[in-house]
Amino acid sequence: NAGVTQTPKFQVLKTGQSMTLQCAQDMNHEYMSWYRQDPGMGLRLIHYSVGAGITDQGEVPNGYNVSRSTTEDFPLRLLSAAPSQTSVYFCASSWTSGYNEQFFGPGTRLTVL
């Protein structure tokens, strides 16, 4: 099993550009989530999904969109990037809900100029 995979690993954007961060898992996990990690802030939940077709907002959802058309994939979209979105983004998955142990992807380091 590949576990949780994320692409790209690094990305540089200009303010106002859009892009999609990809996340996939091959463990048949129902629950998937996106976090951002900033220095001194720990991890903050952006959006999460409890199954295909179901998504909800976390602590810091503004500026980000998600969708979940399949169990395996959970892409994160930045519609109009801002410098405040410069961060490291982690995708995670777990069996049935956020109550369960989460498995994290390798992360995407995003810089917005």
Next chain:
Amino acid sequence: ELKVEQNPLFLSMQEGKNYTIYCNYSTTSDRLYWYRQDPGKSLESLFVLLSNGAVKQEGRLMASLDTKARLSTLHITAAVHDLSATYFCAVVPGKIIFGKGTRLHILP
């Protein structure tokens, strides 16, 4: 407001010493997780504590949970350099919420 507070946030210690990291949280959570993160890497699950009084140990690390006090501890015994990392606790009052992390630096 929900708070998950870890202390210390930064700890520098010498090999061979013992120390404890604390995780306090402000609301009910029926479980608590500890994760480790190496610099530039992702998070790795260390412990899952599911009930009051739960204690888990692996190697030089031991974690415990007191749900009544809303407190978890991560104890390091006879620290070695390889344990240098950032350690996060996380609670689940509906959604998983992480503490800010404790950056542990162990001097050889």
